[in-house]
Amino acid sequence: MENTKNNATKLSELGEFGLIDYLTKNIKLRHKQTIKGVGDDAAILKFGTKNIVVTTDLLTEGVHFDLIYFPLKHLGYKAVVVNLSDIYAMNASPKQITVSIAISSKFSLEAVDQLYQGIYLACEKYNIDLIGGDTTSSLTGLTISITAIGEIEKEKITYRNGAKENNVICVSGDLGSAYLGLQLLEREKMVFKTNPNAKPKFDGYDYILERQLKPEARKDIIEFLAINHIVPTAMIDVSDGLSSELLHICKQSDVGCKIFEDKIPFSPIAKDMAAELNIDPTVCALNGGEDYELLFTISLDDYNKIKNDPNITPIGHITEKSLGLNLIARDGTEVPLKAQGWNSFNNEK
Amino acid sequence: MENTKNNATKLSELGEFGLIDYLTKNIKLRHKQTIKGVGDDAAILKFGTKNIVVTTDLLTEGVHFDLIYFPLKHLGYKAVVVNLSDIYAMNASPKQITVSIAISSKFSLEAVDQLYQGIYLACEKYNIDLIGGDTTSSLTGLTISITAIGEIEKEKITYRNGAKENNVICVSGDLGSAYLGLQLLEREKMVFKTNPNAKPKFDGYDYILERQLKPEARKDIIEFLAINHIVPTAMIDVSDGLSSELLHICKQSDVGCKIFEDKIPFSPIAKDMAAELNIDPTVCALNGGEDYELLFTISLDDYNKIKNDPNITPIGHITEKSLGLNLIARDGTEVPLKAQGWNSFNNEK
Numbered sequence: 211m212e213n214t215k216n217n218a219t220k221l222s223e224l225g226e227f228g229l230i231d232y233l234t235k236n237i238k239l240r241h242k243q244t245i246k247g248v249g250d251d252a253a254i255l256k257f258g259t260k261n262i263v264v265t266t267d268l269l270t271e272g273v274h275f276d277l278i279y280f281p282l283k284h285l286g287y288k289a290v291v292v293n294l295s296d297i298y299a300m301n302a303s304p305k306q307i308t309v310s311i312a313i314s315s316k317f318s319l320e321a322v323d324q325l326y327q328g329i330y331l332a333c334e335k336y337n338i339d340l341i342g343g344d345t346t347s348s349l350t351g352l353t354i355s356i357t358a359i360g361e362i363e364k365e366k367i368t369y370r371n372g373a374k375e376n377n378v379i380c381v382s383g384d385l386g387s388a389y390l391g392l393q394l395l396e397r398e399k400m401v402f403k404t405n406p407n408a409k410p411k412f413d414g415y416d417y418i419l420e421r422q423l424k425p426e427a428r429k430d431i432i433e434f435l436a437i438n439h440i441v442p443t444a445m446i447d448v449s450d451g452l453s454s455e456l457l458h459i460c461k462q463s464d465v466g467c468k469i470f471e472d473k474i475p476f477s478p479i480a481k482d483m484a485a486e487l488n489i490d491p492t493v494c495a496l497n498g499g500e501d502y503e504l505l506f507t508i509s510l511d512d513y514n515k516i517k518n519d520p521n522i523t524p525i526g527h528i529t530e531k532s533l534g535l536n537l538i539a540r541d542g543t544e545v546p547l548k549a550q551g552w553n554s555f556n557n558e559k
Numbered sequence: 560m561e562n563t564k565n566n567a568t569k570l571s572e573l574g575e576f577g578l579i580d581y582l583t584k585n586i587k588l589r590h591k592q593t594i595k596g597v598g599d600d601a602a603i604l605k606f607g608t609k610n611i612v613v614t615t616d617l618l619t620e621g622v623h624f625d626l627i628y629f630p631l632k633h634l635g636y637k638a639v640v641v642n643l644s645d646i647y648a649m650n651a652s653p654k655q656i657t658v659s660i661a662i663s664s665k666f667s668l669e670a671v672d673q674l675y676q677g678i679y680l681a682c683e684k685y686n687i688d689l690i691g692g693d694t695t696s697s698l699t700g701l702t703i704s705i706t707a708i709g710e711i712e713k714e715k716i717t718y719r720n721g722a723k724e725n726n727v728i729c730v731s732g733d734l735g736s737a738y739l740g741l742q743l744l745e746r747e748k749m750v751f752k753t754n755p756n757a758k759p760k761f762d763g764y765d766y767i768l769e770r771q772l773k774p775e776a777r778k779d780i781i782e783f784l785a786i787n788h789i790v791p792t793a794m795i796d797v798s799d800g801l802s803s804e805l806l807h808i809c810k811q812s813d814v815g816c817k818i819f820e821d822k823i824p825f826s827p828i829a830k831d832m833a834a835e836l837n838i839d840p841t842v843c844a845l846n847g848g849e850d851y852e853l854l855f856t857i858s859l860d861d862y863n864k865i866k867n868d869p870n871i872t873p874i875g876h877i878t879e880k881s882l883g884l885n886l887i888a889r890d891g892t893e894v895p896l897k898a899q900g901w902n903s904f905n906n907e908k
Contacts, residue, residue: 218667233675241654244688257609268659274696305590310617318567326582340595341602349621355704538849
């Protein structure tokens with residue numbers, strides 16, 4: 211009756227991307243409506259004349275969030291936002307979500323209510339309909355699974371695979387803040403464990419805490435691109451860190467890239483926190499993740515349209531594939547970029 | 560930093576349906592494309608001229624399945640099927656699914672592979688495209704979240720709310736088998752716990768085991784209805800038990816119903832098992848759940864079209880609301896139907 215446990219290969223040997231590759235390598239698509247399946251921020255389906263965008267994310271307690279410092283209302287908000295971010299990363303407009311939760315009976319109705327207040331707040335802010343879901347119990351912690359559905363005109367669809375040589379690589383907002391916010395929360399959690407009477411030291415760090423606990427999806431950037439008639443050649447949202455996202459774009463577009471360390475946008479507060487924690491902020495941007503900014507490539511013709519926008523920073527350009535993926539450090543040295551993105555199978559506490 | 564735990568109301572006080580009602584009572588729908596949100600087997604969205612059907616289910620280890628006796632391949636298959644069943648219950652055709660899993664590192668790659676073999680087998684059998692998902696770790700057991708997307712012509716959409724007085728109540732296949740299969744598995748698990756050398760006694764019970772471990776969704780019934788130009792006035796799939804599903808249809812249609820105990824379809828093997836376990840098979844049908852049959856109501860005009868089909872059984876009729884919901888027992892007594900459907904918040908082991 212038991213499941214075979216022989217010849218066991220550990221999941222941590224593959225990592226998340228390896229596992230996804232393994233599980234999806236033989237996928238057969240049967241319907242002509244399925245325009246794009248696995249392999250981008252979201253899937254694209256064509257129903258009649260409309261293109262539908264679908265994405266889904268699963269968040270589990272202890273892996274994606276720690277309820278010791280994550281207020282449930284914020285968690286509900288963030289769970290929606292991370293899905294909307296994937297829809298925006300296709301250059302699409304999210305319209306609907308389904309929300310499924312599994313909760314242990316240790317949660318009260320009031321706690322679940324808080325979670326949903328955050329979910330509804332995100333729906334209000336981003337103009338989203340909550341259309342369904344599932345609510346069940348779990349033997350242990352909280353799991354949240356959200357699927358988001360959006361709409362897009364065919365000619366605006368932006369995959370990861372269209373980046374071309376000499377395209378300008380742009381990123382919205384700033385990077386590394388969400389990771390530094392998490393480090394601060396983890397530090398204060400440790401302090402609290404040792405001394406429960408100690409007051410957490412959060413003064414002046416609201417910005418990076420908010421980037422971790424209540425991130426926003428870049429709806430404004432998608433609107434800016436539309437108004438300025440820019441269709442990026444490739445786009446992805448920064449959920450796993452700049453390195454990992456650049457690797458996705460370059461691998462799928464069959465190109466290389468060169469980015470400049472001194473162009474990577476940081477908030478002053480993130481820099482302060484990095485200094486205080488003695489971490490290199492560039493490492494936070496490259497490998498931190500959870501910034502939910504948009505990373506995209508545009509043709510040189512479009513460069514003039516974005517160059518004065520304070521929310522968009524050009525950080526480098528696409529090169530031919532043989533040149534590889536490189537970061538030009540502040541001292542001029544060239545450092546190859548590696549995916550040190552998040553392997554949740556190695557991060558179990 | 561901690562979440563407020565005051566004025567705590569236990570989730571078990573509300574149950575699953577109470578919690579869903581509470582969480583969704585103030586939902587605002589913002590988009591004209593959202594034709595039907597929460598409250599049926601699936602949501603209906605209108606994109607252009609096409610109607611899209613969306614449903615989602617979350618299965619958690621220890622609550623929805625026990626890996627001691629649930630082979631992972633079967634589990635993957637079932638996880639897909641239960642979602643397709645919801646799409647069929649709208650009278651629609653499923654086309655795509657997304658699959659998200661959270662797994663603890665105790666699972667090997669080979670185990671995850673088995674799970675996906677079942678998922679892909681269901682995709683093949685039901686002609687479904689797997690279009691996306693999320694793969695992450697969990698600190699504890701296995702969680703599977705699937706969203707299914709289907710398509711339907713407007714005039715064929717079948718909600719729960721259209722049942723009319725004198726409509727015939729029909730059910731596909733037979734009922735109670737999945738629950739009895741579960742009872743058998745639980746019995747043998749207990750035997751195994753006491754005596755690990757004992758051989759499980761499953762001989763002759765393949766049918767009810769398969770109904771629990773590898774259920775099918777009633778695609779054939781939807782095809783039969785289409786060929787015979789029958790659009791049910793209301794439809795729901797039997798996931799929580801006949802009582803609970805009849806309550807949903809009658810509440811949403813604002814009607815009553817009368818069903819006859821001697822008309823409820825059982826398999827001979829289910830009857831044998833019920834006798835062996837000393838359980839009333841009618842109770843298994845009413846409150847057992849997981850049969851994934853279709854329960855639907857049709858006008859008297861359509862009755863002749865179904866009456867000779869061996870896969871569809873008329874079990875009663877819709878009455879006016881004031882008469883309530885009643886089962887006419889074999890001895891002629893009238894028994895009011897109650898929702899004793901599954902409250903997962905009370906079922907924690």
